[in-house]
Amino acid sequence: MSKTVRLKKGFNINLLGEASNNVTYDVKSAIFALKPTDFINLKLPKLLVKEGDQIQAGDPVFYDKSNERVKYTSPVSGEVAEIRRGDKRKLLEIKILSDEVIKHKSFDKYSISDIHKLSKDSAKDQMIESGVWPNIIQRPYAIVANPDDTPKSIFISAFDTHPLSPDYSVTFKGEEHFFEAGIEILKKFTDKIHISVDGSKEVLPIFTKTEGVEVNKFFGSHPAGCVGVQIHHIDPISTGETVWTISPFGVIQIGKLFLNGIYDASKVIAFAGSKLKKPQYYKTYIGACVDKFLKESEVDTSSEYRVISGNVLTGEKISNNGFVGFYDQLVTVIPEGNKPRFFLTDGWLSFTKRLSFHRAWGLLSFINGRKGSTVDTNKNGEERAFVMTGAFEKVVPMDILPTHLIKAILAEDFEGMEALGIFEVSEEDLALCEFIDVSKHDIQKIVRKGINLMIEG
Numbered sequence: 001m002s003k004t005v006r007l008k009k010g011f012n013i014n015l016l017g018e019a020s021n022n023v024t025y026d027v028k029s030a031i032f033a034l035k036p037t038d039f040i041n042l043k044l045p046k047l048l049v050k051e052g053d054q055i056q057a058g059d060p061v062f063y064d065k066s067n068e069r070v071k072y073t074s075p076v077s078g079e080v081a082e083i084r085r086g087d088k089r090k091l092l093e094i095k096i097l098s099d100e101v102i103k104h105k106s107f108d109k110y111s112i113s114d115i116h117k118l119s120k121d122s123a124k125d126q127m128i129e130s131g132v133w134p135n136i137i138q139r140p141y142a143i144v145a146n147p148d149d150t151p152k153s154i155f156i157s158a159f160d161t162h163p164l165s166p167d168y169s170v171t172f173k174g175e176e177h178f179f180e181a182g183i184e185i186l187k188k189f190t191d192k193i194h195i196s197v198d199g200s201k202e203v204l205p206i207f208t209k210t211e212g213v214e215v216n217k218f219f220g221s222h223p224a225g226c227v228g229v230q231i232h233h234i235d236p237i238s239t240g241e242t243v244w245t246i247s248p249f250g251v252i253q254i255g256k257l258f259l260n261g262i263y264d265a266s267k268v269i270a271f272a273g274s275k276l277k278k279p280q281y282y283k284t285y286i287g288a289c290v291d292k293f294l295k296e297s298e299v300d301t302s303s304e305y306r307v308i309s310g311n312v313l314t315g316e317k318i319s320n321n322g323f324v325g326f327y328d329q330l331v332t333v334i335p336e337g338n339k340p341r342f343f344l345t346d347g348w349l350s351f352t353k354r355l356s357f358h359r360a361w362g363l364l365s366f367i368n369g370r371k372g373s374t375v376d377t378n379k380n381g382e383e384r385a386f387v388m389t390g391a392f393e394k395v396v397p398m399d400i401l402p403t404h405l406i407k408a409i410l411a412e413d414f415e416g417m418e419a420l421g422i423f424e425v426s427e428e429d430l431a432l433c434e435f436i437d438v439s440k441h442d443i444q445k446i447v448r449k450g451i452n453l454m455i456e457g
Contacts, residue, residue: 337378
């Protein structure tokens, strides 16, 4: 039965530089990369290609030795141009020089009626071999799902409340047929599929036309769009249970695999942020190099800037010729915060318009937070002793005690972590705590440390 959830806690970070609602198709990247570092807890990648190899889209590039069944495949066809490693030969990137016309490895192709007859094992095998399986993330732990597990339910968040998040009416336009097919495949793994939508806005037809799913409405500020928050309020995870999550893009990619018989890594990516003069959307492929898109979006180079694959809360810093992350549909460009601030002219006693949850940055910070603001990467302070302010509890709309959970992780208190909800959260669920933390701790890194301790313990 569908539910309506109204959240009273949270905080929206309204930033300037939202992408305009037009999609550019004629800007193309020449090189793409598959990055093992995009996949959390993938510690032992085993390469299946070498430099100079010719590969097709959908050919396996590497697998994880700890879960050998799951394949990570090439988003495009072309030549393996470079295999880049870091310290201790850690595998960082497999760069692929793309063909002008993408060639795809062929997989079995089905009609909608055939999909209904397809067995779960056959569907699973094709998803694993093609490379679409890593779209499925399991809770607890927020890692790529184990194909041998059986989830009690599957969750799809059909809206995004992160800063400058892409408009799904743009990114998924015309994909309704593939979304429906993807849902039919997912139904083979569980009889409970939840789609969460923003109750304050008109729901897109792509999410309402699908039968056999529960559509739940959420009202509230960020992190209302985070799937962990949605699971907590709709179907909480108990000890020993597993829930799978997948993005709308992942569902569509599964649908394309079975309807078209190919691994289609094409996606619409938003380039946004206050340092872009022409923020807009581009049609490209997973792992695209951002250089040409940044040039087309006209980066303001009058001062230093940072390019982020993803959003400003959870994204990863990349270079001007870096690559879009596997799960990202947004690239954000904001000012670099490397300049000192004097408290009378640009600090807490000034009339600066800087955004602040605590209203600490001048008299206009609260008003500015509603209208939209420009932020940079400055932490405005250094890490210090952990201060308990009660602020974390104001932005986490879950029945947990985030401050006590973080302290339990730091103390490596396994029983405390479990009792305080470590199995229910991932980094993105508590990312706002990091944004408002007066102690300047890397909260997301601490959360991942706690999750890894539970996995290893």
